[in-house]
Amino acid sequence: MSRVEVLKEMLQESRELVKVLRRTDPPRVYLQMKEQREILRELTELQGNGQVKGVTLDDQLAEARARRLAAAEAS
Structure with missing residues (x-):
């Protein structure tokens, strides 16, 4: 399970907990x-x-150069 998936699950659980806390322990809702x-x-x-x-600036620059070269060759 990726970190993003874990965080999304934690967010959903937190949302459900807020609903319960509003009824049972309102001061904890803020936290x-x-x-x-x-x-x-x-x-x-x-x-x-x-x-x-994980994509580095060098990777991004190389991709941009390749796009410019391909565009120049196409015209």
Whole structure:
């Protein structure tokens, strides 16, 4: 199971817990919501706005050069 999958599962469990805490222990809701924000922050960081984690700047530059070369050759 990937880290992203684990975090998504944790987020779902946290959401369910918030529903229960609102009825049983309202003061703890704030702490659980804070935990949710941290999970979301980590998920966003791992997902990197669609970028693949582990791709280096050199890889990205090489890909951009290859696209420019292919476009130049096509015209």
